[in-house]
Amino acid sequence: MAPSVVLVTGVAGQLGGELAARLAADPAIERVLGVDTTPPSRDMRRRMGRAEFVRVDIRNPLIGKVISTAKVDTVVHASLSGHPSAAGGRSMMMEMNVIGTMQLLAACQKSDTVGRLVVRSTTSVYGASPRDPATFTETTEPKALPPGGYAKDAVEIEGYVRSFSRRRPDIPVTTLRFVNLIGPRADTAFAHYFSLPVVPVVLGYDARVQLLHAEDAVAVLERATREELPGVFNVGADGVLMLSQAVRRAGRVTLPIPEPLVPWVGRITRRARLVDFSPEQMRLLNYGRVVDTTKLKTEFGFEPRWTTAQAFDDFVAGRALRPMLDTDRYVDVAESLALRALHALPGQGAAPPAEREPAAIETRNTPALTPVR
Amino acid sequence: MRMTDVTERNGMGDAEVIPLRGAGGRPRPRPTPRRRGVVGAQPPGEPAGGTGASGTDGGIVDEQGAPGGEVATIPAGPLAPSQPSELEAAVSEVVDFLRRRLAGRYSVDEFGFDPDLNENVILPVLRPLYERWFRVETIGVENVPAHGGALLVANHSGTLPLDALMTVVATHDDLPTPRNLRMLAADLVFGMPGFGAVARKAGHTLACNPDAEKLLGSGELVGVWPEGFKGIGKAYADRYKLQRFGRGGFVSAALRTGVPIIPCSIVGAEEIYPKIGDLGPIARLLGVPYFPITPTWPLLGPLGLVPLPSKWYIEFGEPIRTDEFEPGAADDPMLVFNLTDQVRENIQQTLYRLLSGRRNAFLG
Numbered sequence: 061m062a063p064s065v066v067l068v069t070g071v072a073g074q075l076g077g078e079l080a081a082r083l084a085a086d087p088a089i090e091r092v093l094g095v096d097t098t099p100p101s102r103d104m105r106r107r108m109g110r111a112e113f114v115r116v117d118i119r120n121p122l123i124g125k126v127i128s129t130a131k132v133d134t135v136v137h138a139s140l141s142g143h144p145s146a147a148g149g150r151s152m153m154m155e156m157n158v159i160g161t162m163q164l165l166a167a168c169q170k171s172d173t174v175g176r177l178v179v180r181s182t183t184s185v186y187g188a189s190p191r192d193p194a195t196f197t198e199t200t201e202p203k204a205l206p207p208g209g210y211a212k213d214a215v216e217i218e219g220y221v222r223s224f225s226r227r228r229p230d231i232p233v234t235t236l237r238f239v240n241l242i243g244p245r246a247d248t249a250f251a252h253y254f255s256l257p258v259v260p261v262v263l264g265y266d267a268r269v270q271l272l273h274a275e276d277a278v279a280v281l282e283r284a285t286r287e288e289l290p291g292v293f294n295v296g297a298d299g300v301l302m303l304s305q306a307v308r309r310a311g312r313v314t315l316p317i318p319e320p321l322v323p324w325v326g327r328i329t330r331r332a333r334l335v336d337f338s339p340e341q342m343r344l345l346n347y348g349r350v351v352d353t354t355k356l357k358t359e360f361g362f363e364p365r366w367t368t369a370q371a372f373d374d375f376v377a378g379r380a381l382r383p384m385l386d387t388d389r390y391v392d393v394a395e396s397l398a399l400r401a402l403h404a405l406p407g408q409g410a411a412p413p414a415e416r417e418p419a420a421i422e423t424r425n426t427p428a429l430t431p432v433r
Numbered sequence: 434m435r436m437t438d439v440t441e442r443n444g445m446g447d448a449e450v451i452p453l454r455g456a457g458g459r460p461r462p463r464p465t466p467r468r469r470g471v472v473g474a475q476p477p478g479e480p481a482g483g484t485g486a487s488g489t490d491g492g493i494v495d496e497q498g499a500p501g502g503e504v505a506t507i508p509a510g511p512l513a514p515s516q517p518s519e520l521e522a523a524v525s526e527v528v529d530f531l532r533r534r535l536a537g538r539y540s541v542d543e544f545g546f547d548p549d550l551n552e553n554v555i556l557p558v559l560r561p562l563y564e565r566w567f568r569v570e571t572i573g574v575e576n577v578p579a580h581g582g583a584l585l586v587a588n589h590s591g592t593l594p595l596d597a598l599m600t601v602v603a604t605h606d607d608l609p610t611p612r613n614l615r616m617l618a619a620d621l622v623f624g625m626p627g628f629g630a631v632a633r634k635a636g637h638t639l640a641c642n643p644d645a646e647k648l649l650g651s652g653e654l655v656g657v658w659p660e661g662f663k664g665i666g667k668a669y670a671d672r673y674k675l676q677r678f679g680r681g682g683f684v685s686a687a688l689r690t691g692v693p694i695i696p697c698s699i700v701g702a703e704e705i706y707p708k709i710g711d712l713g714p715i716a717r718l719l720g721v722p723y724f725p726i727t728p729t730w731p732l733l734g735p736l737g738l739v740p741l742p743s744k745w746y747i748e749f750g751e752p753i754r755t756d757e758f759e760p761g762a763a764d765d766p767m768l769v770f771n772l773t774d775q776v777r778e779n780i781q782q783t784l785y786r787l788l789s790g791r792r793n794a795f796l797g
Contacts, residue, residue, distance in 0.1 A: 190623035193643040194544045200643070264626025268545045268633070300543045302634075308537035319626065347623070350543045369540070387535040395528040402520050 061175055063134035063285055064090040067127060069118055069164065070139025071111075072096040074247055075180065077104040078278040079138060083285065084111035093130055095123070096139065097156070118160040124167035127174065135168055136178040136285055137161065140217065142210040142249060143336050150209070150338075157213040158220075165224045168231070177233045178284045179221050183294060184211035185237060188267075188347040197352040198237075198292045209338040218292075232290035236280060239296035239351060242371050243274035244378020251375065252335045257384055259307045260325050263316035267303040267348030270296045273371035276364045283362055293360050294351035299367040303345060309369075310376050311383030319346075544615070544644070545633035551613065555635050556605060562595070563602040566740070567701060568797070571607040572748040576695055579610045582649040583752070584687045585656045586776050587697035588675055588784065589664035592725045594618075595740060596665075596702035600656060601635070603747050615648050616656040617641075617683075621721070645686040656697075657683045659773075662722040666711075672703035673788060675781045681766075681773040684755075688763035688772075693752035696776050698783035701745030704794045706730070744797035746787050750779055 066083050070076035071094030080094045081104070092111035099105070099113060116122050118139065127135070139160065141153055161179075168174045186196045189204035196202075206212050218235060225233045240250045250271070253259065272295060280295050307314050317325050326342050329335045356362055366374065530553055533539055539549040563569050577583065585604070590596060597616055604614040617640035623629040638644045640657065648655045658664065659679040667676060687694050710726030730737025753776060755762075762768050791797060 190629060191620040191639065193641050194638045195643070195647065197643070262626075264630065266545075266630040266634070268541070268543070270543075300541055300545065301537075302541055302545065302547070305537040305539070305541070308535060347629075348545075388532065391528055391531050391535065394531075395524060398524045398528075399521065402524065 061133070061288065062088065063176065065093070065130055065132045065173075066091070066134045066136060066285060067093045067095060067130070067132040068111075068136045068138060069095045069160075070137075070141070070180075071104075071108070071113065072098045072100045073139060073141070074104075074245070074274065075241070075277055075281065076136075076138040077101075077108065078274075079136060079281045079285070080111045081107040081109065082278060082282050084109045091130060093126065093132065095126070118164050119155065121163065121167070123163055124170060127167050127171050131173045132171070133173050134176045134178070134285055135164070135174055136180075136281065137164055138178075138180040138281060140180050140182065140214060142182070142184075142338070142341070153210070154213055157210075158216050161217045161220055165220055169224060169228055174231060176285075176288060177221075177224075177231055178281065179217070179233065179235045180281070181218055181235050181237045182211065182214045183237045183239050183296065183349055183351050184341070184344075185214045185218060186349060186351070187211065188343050188349045190347055192347070192349075194268075195350045195352045196294065198294055198355055210341065232288050234284045234289055235292040236284060236295050237292065237351070238277055238280075239270045239272050239294075239349075241274045241277050242271045242375045244375055246274040246375065249336050249341065251379075253337065254306065254310045254312065254372075254375070255379060255381065256329075256334060257312065258315045259310075259312045260315045260317050260322075260329070261303055261307070262322055262342075262345050263318045265319075265346045267345050268300045268350050269303050269306055269348055269368070270300055270350045271368045271371050272297045272364065273366035273374065276366060276371075279365075280356075280360075280362055283360070289360050291355075291359065293356050294353050295356055295362075296351050296353050297364045297366055297368045297371055298353070299369055300350055301368050301372060303348065306372055309372060310381050311385075312381075313384050541634070544636065544638045544648070546613070546615070546636035547634040548613065548636075550634050551636060555631070556602060559598055559602050560606070563599055563606070566742050567595075567599060567705075567745040569599055569603060569701075569745040569747055570797075571603050572746060573751075574608050574749060576749040576751055577604060577608055577612070577654070578693065578752070579608070579612075580652065582652045582690055582692035583654050583695055584645075584649060584683060584692055585614065585654060585695045585697050585749075586683060586780070587656065587658055587699055588673075588780050589658035589660040590667070590672065590699070591665060591702035591740075592706035592708050592727070593740075594658070594665060595705060596699045597656065597658060599702070599745065600697065600699065600747060604654060604656075612654045614656045615653045616658075617645055619661065640682075642682055642686050645683065646690055649686060649690040649692045659683055666708065666723040666725070668711075669703070669707035669709055673700075673784050675777055675784075678773050678777045681769040684769045684772045684776070685763040687755045688758060688769070691756035693754050693756075694772075694776055695752050696750035696779040696783065698748045698750065698780050698787060699745065700748075700784060700787040700791065701743040701794070704743035705740035707741070741795070743794050744791075746791070746797075748783055748787060750783055753779075 066089060068076050068080045068083070071080045073096070076094070076096070077100050080092055083089050084092045094100070094108065094111050094113045095116055095118060096113075097115070097117050099115060100108065105113070114126055116126060126132070140157055143153070168177060183196065184206060185202070186192070186200065187202040187204045187206045191203040193200065206215060221233060221235060225231065241248050242250055276297065277295065283289070301309070304314060322342055322345075326337055329337065353364075530549075533549065539547065541547045577585070585600070587596070587600060597618075601614045601616070605611045613636055616637040618632055618637050620639055622632050622637075623639055638648070645655060645657070660676040661679060663676040667674070684694070706725065706727045708723075708725040708727055712724040712726060716722065716724035727737060729739070753772070755772070758768065
C-alpha cells in the first residue's frame with residue numbers, strides 16, 4: 061500500500077519537518093499533514109511547500125478528529141524530543157513524549173483508515189554501562205535500564221507501541237531507533253556539544269561514538285513511510301569515532317572532568333544554554349554506545365550514505381568550526397627544534413635543518429590563534 | 434681509471450661516515466687518509482693516461498681533473514646524511530604520529546580498537562617488560578593460525594593480569610605473522626576510569642558471548658582467561674593449580690563460530706606477585722575482588738608494585754578443532770562441559786611438564 065494521506069508529528073523539529081518537505085515534494089502523495097504545538101520555522105515552512113500545518117497538541121483528543129476527517133492512512137510519529145529546555149522543562153518534555161504518544165496511539169487504534177505507523181525512537185533505550193556488549197542488536201537486553209529522562213521516555217513509548225501492535229495486529233508498525241544525529245544543519249545536543257570551544261569529557265573515559273547524518277535519518281524515515289517494513293530497527297552509520305578523536309577532528313580542546321563533578325558541569329552547561337545534555341546522556345560520554353545495523357541493511361534495505369566519520373567531518377565543515385589551537389604548528393615547531401638539536405650533535409652537518417625549518421613554518425597558513433613562537 | 438674513481442668515492446664516503454660510529458666502519462678510520470692520499474695522487478696519473486689517448490686536448494684533461502676533485506665532495510652529500518637520516522626518519526615518524534593523533538586522522542573499529550595507538554604506544558610500552566624483565570620464551574608458535582578466527586585459552590595468575598598483556602606481546606612479536614590478540618576481559622576493567630578506555634583502545638572487550646562470537650566470526654584471534662578472578666587472585670600456595678574454567682561460555686562461542694581452540698600455558702606469572710594474604714574488607718571497600726598482600730606489598734609501598742623478575746614460558750598447544758561437531762553442539766551442555774575439561778586438562782598437563790623442566794623460577 062502506497063501512502064496517500066500522511067500525518068507527521070513533530071514537524072517543528074528538524075527531522076519531522078524535513079520528512080514533511082520531502083513527502084510534499086512527491087505528487088503521488090495526496091496530502092501531507094504536519095502536526096506540532098509550535099509552527100515550524102519560516103525557512104522550513106517554505107520548504108514544506110504544499111504540506112499543511114495543523115497546530116494541535118497531540119496530547120489533546122483533537123488529534124483523533126484530525127486523523128479521521130483527513131482519512132490519514134500513514135502516521136509518522138517523529139516528535140520524540142530530547143531537549144527539555146525546548147519543550148519547556150523536563151516534566152513538560154515527558155508529558156509531550158509519553159502522554160502525547162499515548163493519545164496518538166489511542167487515536168490510531170480507533171481509526172479505521174490508518175494502515176501504517178512509523179515511530180521514531182532512540183538507541184538510548186539500550187542505556188550505557190560497562191557491562192553491556194560492545195554492540196547492541198535489536199534484541200539485546202540492556203544491563204542498566206536508563207534511569208530517567210529522554211531515554212526512559214523512549215522506553216515507555218516503545219512499551220506503548222508494543223501494546224498498540226498487540227491490539228491492532230493489522231497495522232504494521234516500524235520502530236526506528238536512531239543514534240545521535242549530526243550534520244551541517246543538525247540542531248542536536250551533540251552538535252551543540254562539539255561546537256563548544258572547550259569540550260568537557262569525563263576524566264579517564266573515552267566513549268565510542270556512533271553518529272548518523274541527519275539526511276540519512278530523513279531518508280530512513282521516508283523509506284519507512286513509503287514501504288511496508290514492520291519491525292524494530294537500529295539506525296546508525298557505519299564506523300565509530302572515539303569521543304576524543306571526534307573532539308580533535310573538530311579542532312576543539314577537551315576538558316577532562318573528574319566523574320563526581322560531571323552532573324554538576326552538566327547542570328552548568330544546561331543553565332548556560334550551551335548544551336542541553338540530560339544526565340543520562342552524560343553517561344553516554346562514559347561508555348558510549350554502538351549499535352549493530354545489520355538488520356537495517358538486510359531487512360530494511362538501507363545503506364547509510366555517510367559513515368560516522370564522514371558525517372562528523374561534514375558537520376565540522378558545514379559549521380566552519382575553526383581549530384581552537386593550531387596543533388599542527390606546535391608539532392612543526394617541535395619537529396624543527398628536534399631536528400636542530402639532532403644536527404647540533406657533534407659530527408652532524410648543519411645544512412639540512414636550515415632548509416627544512418623555514419619551509420615547515422611558512423607552509424602554515426591557518427587563520428587560528430597564533431601560538432607564541 | 435674509472436675503477437680508481439670508484440674506490441675514491443668509497444674512500445671519501447667512508448671517511449665522512451666515520452664520526453657517526455657506523456656499524457662496520459670501525460677499522461677504517463686509519464686507512465682512509467691513506468686512500469685520500471691515493472686519491473690526491475691519482476688524478477695526475479689519470480690525465481697522463483688521458484693525454485696519451487686523446488692527444489693534445491688539454492682542456493679535457495683539466496676538466497677531468499676538476500671533476501675528480503669534486504667527486505670527493507659530492508658523495509659526502511648523499512652518503513653522510515644517510516646516518517642522520519635514520520634519526521631524522523625517527524623524528525619524522527614521531528612527528529607524523531603526533532600529527533595523525535592530534536588531527537584525529539586514525540580509525541577505530543566498533544569495539545574501540547585503535548591499531549595505530551596499539552602499534553606505536555601500547556606494545557612498545559609492554560615490550561621491555563616482555564623482553565628484558567620476564568625474558569619470555571614462546572613455544573609452539575606454529576600452533577597459532579596465521580589468519581582466521583581462533584580462540585586462545587590460557588591459565589590466569591599473578592594477581593595483576595600481566596600474563597594477559599604478555600600474551601598480547603607474544604602473539605604480536607613472536608608469531609611469523611603478527612596478530613592482534615583481542616582479549617575478553619571482566620566488566621570490572623571497563624568500569625574503571627583509565628583502564629577501561631585503554632583496554633578498549635588496545636582491542637579488548639567485555640567477556641560476553643555476543644562480543645566473543647562477533648570477533649571470532651570476523652576472523653580475529655581472541656584470548657580468554659576462563660578462570661577469571663579465581664585464577665588470577667589465588668594464593669601463592671595454590672600456584673599452577675587450575676581453577677574452575679568458568680561456565681564453558683568460551684567453548685560454546687568457539688563451537689558456534691567453528692574456530693579452533695588453542696590451549697595456552699603460561700609459566701612464570703605465578704611468581705611475579707606471590708599473594709600470601711588478602712585484605713577482604715579493603716577489597717570490598719574498593720569494590721575489587723581481592724586486595725592482595727605480597728612480600729613487598731603493601732609493605733614497601735609503591736615499590737611493592739614492581740613485579741618479581743621471574744622467567745616466563747608461554748606454550749601454545751595444538752589446536753582443538755570445533756568445526757567437526759554437528760550444528761547445535763553449542764547447545765549440548767554435556768559436550769560443552771567435556772570440551773571445557775579437555776582444554777583444562779591439556780593446559781594443566783602442559784603446565785606440569787613445563788614446571789618439571791624448570792630449575793629455578795627466576796633463572797629458568
